[in-house]
Amino acid sequence: MPITITAFERSPDRGQGLARDMRVRWALEEVGQPYDVRLLSFKAMKQEPHLALHPFGQIPTYEEGDLALFESGAIVFHIAERHAGLLPTEPNGRARAITWMFAALNTVEPPIFDRSLVNILERDQPWYEQRLRALDGIIRKRLGDLSSHMGDADWLDGAFSAGDLLMVTVLRRLHGSGMLEEHPNLAAYVARGEARPAYKRAFDAQLAVFTAASAG
Amino acid sequence: MPITITAFERSPDRGQGLARDMRVRWALEEVGQPYDVRLLSFKAMKQEPHLALHPFGQIPTYEEGDLALFESGAIVFHIAERHAGLLPTEPNGRARAITWMFAALNTVEPPIFDRSLVNILERDQPWYEQRLRALDGIIRKRLGDLSSHMGDADWLDGAFSAGDLLMVTVLRRLHGSGMLEEHPNLAAYVARGEARPAYKRAFDAQLAVFTAASAG
Numbered sequence: 347m348p349i350t351i352t353a354f355e356r357s358p359d360r361g362q363g364l365a366r367d368m369r370v371r372w373a374l375e376e377v378g379q380p381y382d383v384r385l386l387s388f389k390a391m392k393q394e395p396h397l398a399l400h401p402f403g404q405i406p407t408y409e410e411g412d413l414a415l416f417e418s419g420a421i422v423f424h425i426a427e428r429h430a431g432l433l434p435t436e437p438n439g440r441a442r443a444i445t446w447m448f449a450a451l452n453t454v455e456p457p458i459f460d461r462s463l464v465n466i467l468e469r470d471q472p473w474y475e476q477r478l479r480a481l482d483g484i485i486r487k488r489l490g491d492l493s494s495h496m497g498d499a500d501w502l503d504g505a506f507s508a509g510d511l512l513m514v515t516v517l518r519r520l521h522g523s524g525m526l527e528e529h530p531n532l533a534a535y536v537a538r539g540e541a542r543p544a545y546k547r548a549f550d551a552q553l554a555v556f557t558a559a560s561a562g
Numbered sequence: 563m564p565i566t567i568t569a570f571e572r573s574p575d576r577g578q579g580l581a582r583d584m585r586v587r588w589a590l591e592e593v594g595q596p597y598d599v600r601l602l603s604f605k606a607m608k609q610e611p612h613l614a615l616h617p618f619g620q621i622p623t624y625e626e627g628d629l630a631l632f633e634s635g636a637i638v639f640h641i642a643e644r645h646a647g648l649l650p651t652e653p654n655g656r657a658r659a660i661t662w663m664f665a666a667l668n669t670v671e672p673p674i675f676d677r678s679l680v681n682i683l684e685r686d687q688p689w690y691e692q693r694l695r696a697l698d699g700i701i702r703k704r705l706g707d708l709s710s711h712m713g714d715a716d717w718l719d720g721a722f723s724a725g726d727l728l729m730v731t732v733l734r735r736l737h738g739s740g741m742l743e744e745h746p747n748l749a750a751y752v753a754r755g756e757a758r759p760a761y762k763r764a765f766d767a768q769l770a771v772f773t774a775a776s777a778g
Contacts, residue, residue, distance in 0.1 A: 401665075401708065401710070401711035402707045402708075403707065404669075413654045413657060415657055417664040417669065419664040419668055420657070420661035420664040423660060424657050424660070441629060441636070441640050442631065444636050444639060444640070445631050445632060445633050445636035447636070448633040448635040448639075448667065449618070449633050449636070451667065452634075452668060452671070453620075453633065455668070456675070456676075459672070460676070472688070472689065473689040473693075476687075491618045491619065492617065492618075494617070495617035
Protein backbone atom coordinates (compact mmCIF):
# COMPACT_ATOMS: atom_id res chain seq x y z
CA MET A 347 0.00 0.00 0.00
CA PRO A 348 1.64 3.31 -1.06
CA ILE A 349 2.58 5.68 1.75
CA THR A 350 2.12 9.45 1.43
CA ILE A 351 3.39 11.95 3.97
CA THR A 352 3.01 15.72 4.05
CA ALA A 353 5.78 18.30 4.50
CA PHE A 354 6.35 22.06 4.24
CA GLU A 355 6.48 23.39 0.69
CA ARG A 356 9.17 25.75 2.03
CA SER A 357 10.50 24.70 5.43
CA PRO A 358 11.13 27.53 7.92
CA ASP A 359 14.43 25.84 8.86
CA ARG A 360 15.72 26.21 5.27
CA GLY A 361 16.27 22.46 4.89
CA GLN A 362 18.26 21.83 8.06
CA GLY A 363 16.09 18.79 8.81
CA LEU A 364 14.41 20.30 11.87
CA ALA A 365 10.86 20.09 10.52
CA ARG A 366 9.02 17.09 11.88
CA ASP A 367 8.65 15.29 8.57
CA MET A 368 12.38 14.52 8.97
CA ARG A 369 11.58 11.99 11.70
CA VAL A 370 9.09 10.19 9.54
CA ARG A 371 11.38 10.21 6.49
CA TRP A 372 14.22 8.82 8.62
CA ALA A 373 12.05 6.04 10.07
CA LEU A 374 10.83 5.05 6.60
CA GLU A 375 14.42 4.99 5.32
CA GLU A 376 15.55 2.85 8.28
CA VAL A 377 12.94 0.20 7.44
CA GLY A 378 13.34 0.53 3.68
CA GLN A 379 9.84 1.72 2.84
CA PRO A 380 9.40 4.05 -0.15
CA TYR A 381 7.05 7.00 0.27
CA ASP A 382 5.51 9.91 -1.59
CA VAL A 383 5.48 13.46 -0.27
CA ARG A 384 2.69 16.00 -0.70
CA LEU A 385 4.00 19.53 -0.12
CA LEU A 386 1.83 22.12 1.59
CA SER A 387 1.95 25.90 1.83
CA PHE A 388 1.42 27.47 5.27
CA LYS A 389 -2.00 28.56 4.05
CA ALA A 390 -3.02 25.10 2.81
CA MET A 391 -1.99 23.52 6.13
CA LYS A 392 -4.62 25.53 7.98
CA GLN A 393 -7.49 24.70 5.62
CA GLU A 394 -9.52 21.77 4.38
CA PRO A 395 -8.78 19.23 3.09
CA HIS A 396 -5.63 19.13 5.28
CA LEU A 397 -7.50 19.86 8.54
CA ALA A 398 -9.46 16.64 8.05
CA LEU A 399 -6.13 14.79 8.21
CA HIS A 400 -4.53 16.92 10.94
CA PRO A 401 -6.88 18.63 13.43
CA PHE A 402 -4.11 21.05 14.50
CA GLY A 403 -3.19 22.06 10.94
CA GLN A 404 0.42 20.90 11.05
CA ILE A 405 2.78 18.58 9.20
CA PRO A 406 3.58 15.71 8.92
CA THR A 407 0.64 13.46 8.24
CA TYR A 408 0.77 9.84 7.05
CA GLU A 409 -1.64 8.13 4.67
CA GLU A 410 -1.58 4.43 3.81
CA GLY A 411 -4.71 3.00 2.21
CA ASP A 412 -7.61 3.95 4.46
CA LEU A 413 -5.39 4.78 7.44
CA ALA A 414 -4.61 8.45 8.13
CA LEU A 415 -2.38 9.50 11.05
CA PHE A 416 -0.80 12.70 12.35
CA GLU A 417 1.81 13.48 15.07
CA SER A 418 5.37 12.57 14.15
CA GLY A 419 5.85 10.43 17.28
CA ALA A 420 2.75 8.37 16.53
CA ILE A 421 3.72 7.93 12.89
CA VAL A 422 7.25 6.79 13.80
CA PHE A 423 5.72 4.33 16.26
CA HIS A 424 3.32 3.01 13.62
CA ILE A 425 6.23 2.42 11.23
CA ALA A 426 8.30 0.82 14.02
CA GLU A 427 5.48 -1.53 14.96
CA ARG A 428 4.95 -2.77 11.42
CA HIS A 429 8.53 -3.15 10.21
CA ALA A 430 11.62 -4.71 11.78
CA GLY A 431 14.54 -2.51 12.78
CA LEU A 432 13.20 0.21 15.07
CA LEU A 433 11.99 -1.69 18.14
CA PRO A 434 13.43 -4.73 19.96
CA THR A 435 11.32 -7.89 19.69
CA GLU A 436 11.97 -8.84 23.34
CA PRO A 437 8.96 -7.41 25.27
CA ASN A 438 10.82 -5.59 28.09
CA GLY A 439 13.35 -4.06 25.70
CA ARG A 440 10.50 -3.01 23.43
CA ALA A 441 8.68 -1.29 26.35
CA ARG A 442 11.90 0.53 27.32
CA ALA A 443 12.47 1.73 23.74
CA ILE A 444 8.90 3.10 23.70
CA THR A 445 9.65 4.81 27.02
CA TRP A 446 12.52 6.65 25.34
CA MET A 447 10.19 7.73 22.53
CA PHE A 448 7.90 9.41 25.06
CA ALA A 449 10.86 10.78 27.04
CA ALA A 450 12.29 12.41 23.91
CA LEU A 451 8.99 14.10 23.04
CA ASN A 452 7.50 14.89 26.45
CA THR A 453 10.51 15.49 28.72
CA VAL A 454 13.43 16.57 26.53
CA GLU A 455 11.81 18.30 23.54
CA PRO A 456 9.54 20.91 25.20
CA PRO A 457 12.29 23.20 26.64
CA ILE A 458 14.45 22.73 23.53
CA PHE A 459 11.58 23.60 21.20
CA ASP A 460 10.69 26.59 23.42
CA ARG A 461 14.26 27.81 23.05
CA SER A 462 13.89 27.84 19.25
CA LEU A 463 10.64 29.77 19.54
CA VAL A 464 12.11 32.30 21.98
CA ASN A 465 15.01 32.90 19.59
CA ILE A 466 12.57 33.57 16.77
CA LEU A 467 9.72 35.37 18.51
CA GLU A 468 11.07 37.02 21.67
CA ARG A 469 14.48 38.31 20.63
CA ASP A 470 13.32 41.94 20.82
CA GLN A 471 11.50 41.57 24.13
CA PRO A 472 13.01 43.12 27.26
CA TRP A 473 12.98 39.74 28.97
CA TYR A 474 14.79 37.87 26.18
CA GLU A 475 18.15 37.34 27.93
CA GLN A 476 16.61 36.31 31.23
CA ARG A 477 14.14 33.94 29.62
CA LEU A 478 16.84 32.32 27.50
CA ARG A 479 19.01 31.81 30.60
CA ALA A 480 16.11 30.17 32.45
CA LEU A 481 15.39 27.82 29.53
CA ASP A 482 19.06 26.99 29.14
CA GLY A 483 19.12 26.01 32.82
CA ILE A 484 16.26 23.55 32.28
CA ILE A 485 17.86 22.18 29.12
CA ARG A 486 21.27 21.77 30.79
CA LYS A 487 19.63 19.80 33.60
CA ARG A 488 18.03 17.44 31.08
CA LEU A 489 21.25 17.07 29.09
CA GLY A 490 23.23 16.36 32.28
CA ASP A 491 20.76 13.64 33.28
CA LEU A 492 20.80 12.15 29.79
CA SER A 493 24.59 12.23 29.61
CA SER A 494 24.85 10.45 32.99
CA HIS A 495 22.41 7.81 31.79
CA MET A 496 24.27 7.18 28.54
CA GLY A 497 27.83 6.97 29.86
CA ASP A 498 29.83 5.46 27.02
CA ALA A 499 26.92 3.57 25.42
CA ASP A 500 26.27 4.04 21.71
CA TRP A 501 22.47 4.24 22.06
CA LEU A 502 19.94 4.84 24.83
CA ASP A 503 19.16 1.21 25.58
CA GLY A 504 20.99 -1.49 23.63
CA ALA A 505 20.59 -1.34 19.85
CA PHE A 506 19.46 1.73 17.88
CA SER A 507 15.69 2.16 18.22
CA ALA A 508 12.85 4.54 17.47
CA GLY A 509 13.67 6.09 20.87
CA ASP A 510 17.12 7.06 19.57
CA LEU A 511 15.66 8.28 16.30
CA LEU A 512 13.36 10.70 18.10
CA MET A 513 15.95 11.73 20.71
CA VAL A 514 18.54 12.56 18.05
CA THR A 515 16.05 14.70 16.13
CA VAL A 516 15.24 16.54 19.38
CA LEU A 517 18.89 17.11 20.38
CA ARG A 518 19.92 18.24 16.89
CA ARG A 519 17.92 21.41 17.45
CA LEU A 520 20.71 22.45 19.87
CA HIS A 521 23.34 22.60 17.12
CA GLY A 522 24.97 26.01 17.34
CA SER A 523 24.03 26.56 21.00
CA GLY A 524 27.24 25.00 22.32
CA MET A 525 25.24 23.02 24.86
CA LEU A 526 25.66 19.61 23.23
CA GLU A 527 29.43 20.05 23.26
CA GLU A 528 29.36 20.40 27.07
CA HIS A 529 28.71 16.63 27.06
CA PRO A 530 31.05 14.91 24.59
CA ASN A 531 29.08 11.68 24.85
CA LEU A 532 25.89 13.47 23.75
CA ALA A 533 27.63 15.28 20.89
CA ALA A 534 29.01 11.91 19.76
CA TYR A 535 25.55 10.34 20.11
CA VAL A 536 23.95 12.93 17.83
CA ALA A 537 26.81 12.57 15.32
CA ARG A 538 26.32 8.78 15.42
CA GLY A 539 22.67 9.22 14.52
CA GLU A 540 23.40 11.70 11.76
CA ALA A 541 25.99 9.31 10.28
CA ARG A 542 23.45 6.55 9.65
CA PRO A 543 22.86 6.03 5.93
CA ALA A 544 19.08 6.18 6.46
CA TYR A 545 19.43 9.53 8.21
CA LYS A 546 21.49 10.90 5.34
CA ARG A 547 18.99 9.79 2.72
CA ALA A 548 16.15 11.39 4.67
CA PHE A 549 18.13 14.60 5.21
CA ASP A 550 19.04 14.87 1.54
CA ALA A 551 15.42 14.32 0.51
CA GLN A 552 14.07 17.12 2.71
CA LEU A 553 16.91 19.46 1.71
CA ALA A 554 16.14 18.85 -1.97
CA VAL A 555 12.59 20.13 -1.39
CA PHE A 556 13.88 23.37 0.09
CA THR A 557 16.52 23.83 -2.59
CA ALA A 558 13.96 23.31 -5.36
CA ALA A 559 11.53 25.76 -3.72
CA SER A 560 14.27 28.40 -3.41
CA ALA A 561 15.31 27.98 -7.04
CA GLY A 562 11.72 28.06 -8.27
CA MET B 563 3.31 -9.99 38.99
CA PRO B 564 2.80 -7.14 41.50
CA ILE B 565 2.94 -3.60 40.12
CA THR B 566 4.62 -0.77 42.02
CA ILE B 567 4.49 2.86 40.95
CA THR B 568 6.13 5.91 42.51
CA ALA B 569 4.44 9.19 43.45
CA PHE B 570 5.17 12.39 45.37
CA GLU B 571 5.20 12.00 49.16
CA ARG B 572 3.60 15.47 49.20
CA SER B 573 2.27 16.53 45.83
CA PRO B 574 2.83 20.19 44.89
CA ASP B 575 -0.76 20.31 43.57
CA ARG B 576 -2.14 19.48 47.06
CA GLY B 577 -3.96 16.38 45.81
CA GLN B 578 -5.77 17.92 42.85
CA GLY B 579 -4.71 15.00 40.65
CA LEU B 580 -2.37 17.02 38.44
CA ALA B 581 0.78 15.04 39.27
CA ARG B 582 1.61 12.53 36.59
CA ASP B 583 1.07 9.45 38.73
CA MET B 584 -2.66 10.27 38.33
CA ARG B 585 -2.54 9.08 34.71
CA VAL B 586 -0.99 5.78 35.65
CA ARG B 587 -3.38 5.24 38.58
CA TRP B 588 -6.34 5.98 36.29
CA ALA B 589 -5.13 3.58 33.60
CA LEU B 590 -4.61 0.81 36.16
CA GLU B 591 -8.09 1.41 37.57
CA GLU B 592 -9.63 1.32 34.07
CA VAL B 593 -8.17 -2.15 33.44
CA GLY B 594 -8.74 -3.39 37.00
CA GLN B 595 -5.10 -3.95 37.98
CA PRO B 596 -4.15 -3.47 41.64
CA TYR B 597 -0.91 -1.63 42.39
CA ASP B 598 1.36 -0.56 45.21
CA VAL B 599 2.71 2.98 45.57
CA ARG B 600 6.15 3.96 46.84
CA LEU B 601 6.16 7.59 47.97
CA LEU B 602 9.21 9.77 47.40
CA SER B 603 10.39 13.06 48.86
CA PHE B 604 11.71 15.70 46.44
CA LYS B 605 15.18 14.91 47.74
CA ALA B 606 14.88 11.13 47.25
CA MET B 607 13.64 11.64 43.66
CA LYS B 608 16.94 13.23 42.67
CA GLN B 609 19.16 10.51 44.17
CA GLU B 610 19.95 6.85 43.83
CA PRO B 611 18.29 4.41 43.94
CA HIS B 612 15.50 6.38 42.19
CA LEU B 613 17.75 7.76 39.44
CA ALA B 614 18.46 4.21 38.32
CA LEU B 615 14.72 3.87 37.62
CA HIS B 616 14.18 7.38 36.25
CA PRO B 617 17.16 9.11 34.56
CA PHE B 618 15.46 12.53 34.90
CA GLY B 619 14.64 12.11 38.61
CA GLN B 620 10.88 12.43 38.30
CA ILE B 621 7.74 10.48 39.12
CA PRO B 622 6.00 8.23 38.18
CA THR B 623 7.94 5.06 37.57
CA TYR B 624 6.49 1.58 37.04
CA GLU B 625 7.97 -1.71 38.23
CA GLU B 626 6.58 -5.12 37.38
CA GLY B 627 8.91 -8.08 37.93
CA ASP B 628 12.15 -7.28 36.10
CA LEU B 629 10.58 -4.54 33.98
CA ALA B 630 11.14 -0.92 35.04
CA LEU B 631 9.65 1.99 33.07
CA PHE B 632 9.36 5.76 33.43
CA GLU B 633 7.40 8.49 31.56
CA SER B 634 3.68 8.54 32.27
CA GLY B 635 2.77 8.28 28.57
CA ALA B 636 4.90 5.19 28.07
CA ILE B 637 3.55 3.56 31.23
CA VAL B 638 -0.06 4.21 30.20
CA PHE B 639 0.74 2.73 26.78
CA HIS B 640 2.32 -0.35 28.38
CA ILE B 641 -0.80 -0.90 30.49
CA ALA B 642 -3.06 -0.30 27.47
CA GLU B 643 -1.13 -2.80 25.36
CA ARG B 644 -1.34 -5.58 27.93
CA HIS B 645 -4.93 -5.22 29.15
CA ALA B 646 -8.24 -4.76 27.32
CA GLY B 647 -10.14 -1.50 27.63
CA LEU B 648 -7.78 1.31 26.66
CA LEU B 649 -7.04 0.66 22.96
CA PRO B 650 -9.27 -0.57 20.13
CA THR B 651 -8.39 -4.03 18.81
CA GLU B 652 -9.03 -3.01 15.18
CA PRO B 653 -5.57 -1.98 13.83
CA ASN B 654 -6.46 1.39 12.27
CA GLY B 655 -8.50 2.48 15.29
CA ARG B 656 -5.65 1.40 17.54
CA ALA B 657 -3.14 3.48 15.53
CA ARG B 658 -5.45 6.52 15.73
CA ALA B 659 -5.87 6.13 19.51
CA ILE B 660 -2.07 6.04 19.85
CA THR B 661 -1.92 9.19 17.68
CA TRP B 662 -4.11 10.95 20.24
CA MET B 663 -1.79 9.82 23.04
CA PHE B 664 1.11 11.55 21.32
CA ALA B 665 -1.03 14.58 20.39
CA ALA B 666 -2.07 15.04 24.04
CA LEU B 667 1.52 14.95 25.28
CA ASN B 668 3.47 16.59 22.45
CA THR B 669 1.02 19.12 20.93
CA VAL B 670 -1.53 20.04 23.61
CA GLU B 671 0.33 19.61 26.90
CA PRO B 672 3.49 21.75 26.39
CA PRO B 673 1.81 25.21 26.32
CA ILE B 674 -0.64 24.20 29.08
CA PHE B 675 2.16 22.94 31.31
CA ASP B 676 4.18 26.10 30.56
CA ARG B 677 1.20 28.15 31.72
CA SER B 678 1.25 26.38 35.10
CA LEU B 679 4.98 27.03 35.43
CA VAL B 680 4.63 30.70 34.49
CA ASN B 681 1.91 31.11 37.12
CA ILE B 682 4.19 29.59 39.75
CA LEU B 683 7.61 30.92 38.79
CA GLU B 684 7.13 34.15 36.81
CA ARG B 685 4.27 35.90 38.56
CA ASP B 686 6.55 38.64 39.92
CA GLN B 687 8.44 39.20 36.67
CA PRO B 688 7.79 42.36 34.65
CA TRP B 689 6.87 40.27 31.61
CA TYR B 690 4.33 38.07 33.42
CA GLU B 691 1.15 39.52 31.88
CA GLN B 692 2.53 39.61 28.36
CA ARG B 693 3.91 36.09 28.54
CA LEU B 694 0.66 34.73 29.95
CA ARG B 695 -1.29 36.40 27.13
CA ALA B 696 1.03 34.86 24.54
CA LEU B 697 0.67 31.39 26.03
CA ASP B 698 -3.09 31.76 26.32
CA GLY B 699 -3.16 32.60 22.62
CA ILE B 700 -1.36 29.35 21.76
CA ILE B 701 -3.56 27.35 24.11
CA ARG B 702 -6.77 28.90 22.71
CA LYS B 703 -5.66 27.93 19.19
CA ARG B 704 -5.16 24.31 20.29
CA LEU B 705 -8.48 24.23 22.15
CA GLY B 706 -10.30 25.70 19.16
CA ASP B 707 -8.84 23.04 16.87
CA LEU B 708 -9.66 20.29 19.35
CA SER B 709 -13.21 21.57 19.85
CA SER B 710 -13.77 21.65 16.06
CA HIS B 711 -12.48 18.11 15.79
CA MET B 712 -14.72 16.78 18.56
CA GLY B 713 -17.99 18.39 17.58
CA ASP B 714 -20.61 16.56 19.62
CA ALA B 715 -18.67 13.32 19.99
CA ASP B 716 -18.19 11.86 23.46
CA TRP B 717 -14.55 10.88 22.92
CA LEU B 718 -11.74 11.75 20.50
CA ASP B 719 -12.18 8.77 18.17
CA GLY B 720 -14.98 6.30 18.87
CA ALA B 721 -14.86 4.62 22.29
CA PHE B 722 -12.91 5.93 25.31
CA SER B 723 -9.21 5.16 24.89
CA ALA B 724 -5.79 5.84 26.39
CA GLY B 725 -5.75 8.90 24.10
CA ASP B 726 -8.77 10.32 25.95
CA LEU B 727 -7.26 9.40 29.30
CA LEU B 728 -4.13 11.44 28.56
CA MET B 729 -6.01 14.31 26.89
CA VAL B 730 -8.38 14.71 29.84
CA THR B 731 -5.45 14.80 32.31
CA VAL B 732 -3.82 17.48 30.13
CA LEU B 733 -6.97 19.62 29.79
CA ARG B 734 -7.83 19.38 33.50
CA ARG B 735 -4.85 21.60 34.21
CA LEU B 736 -6.91 24.47 32.71
CA HIS B 737 -9.55 24.28 35.46
CA GLY B 738 -9.89 27.76 36.91
CA SER B 739 -8.53 29.51 33.79
CA GLY B 740 -11.96 29.87 32.18
CA MET B 741 -10.55 28.67 28.88
CA LEU B 742 -12.23 25.25 28.87
CA GLU B 743 -15.62 26.91 29.35
CA GLU B 744 -15.13 28.85 26.09
CA HIS B 745 -15.78 25.49 24.38
CA PRO B 746 -18.76 23.79 26.05
CA ASN B 747 -17.99 20.53 24.22
CA LEU B 748 -14.47 20.45 25.74
CA ALA B 749 -15.73 21.29 29.24
CA ALA B 750 -18.26 18.46 28.88
CA TYR B 751 -15.53 16.13 27.59
CA VAL B 752 -13.33 16.74 30.64
CA ALA B 753 -16.33 16.30 32.96
CA ARG B 754 -17.16 13.05 31.17
CA GLY B 755 -13.64 11.76 31.88
CA GLU B 756 -13.72 12.87 35.50
CA ALA B 757 -17.07 11.11 35.99
CA ARG B 758 -15.68 7.68 35.13
CA PRO B 759 -15.61 5.39 38.19
CA ALA B 760 -11.97 4.47 37.47
CA TYR B 761 -11.03 8.15 37.39
CA LYS B 762 -12.72 8.74 40.73
CA ARG B 763 -10.96 5.80 42.39
CA ALA B 764 -7.59 7.04 41.11
CA PHE B 765 -8.32 10.61 42.18
CA ASP B 766 -9.37 9.54 45.68
CA ALA B 767 -6.25 7.39 46.06
CA GLN B 768 -3.86 10.23 45.21
CA LEU B 769 -5.81 12.70 47.37
CA ALA B 770 -5.59 10.31 50.33
CA VAL B 771 -1.77 10.45 50.06
CA PHE B 772 -1.78 14.22 50.27
CA THR B 773 -4.33 14.32 53.11
CA ALA B 774 -2.32 11.81 55.15
CA ALA B 775 0.92 13.75 54.55
CA SER B 776 -0.73 17.01 55.64
CA ALA B 777 -2.16 15.44 58.80
CA GLY B 778 1.13 13.72 59.67
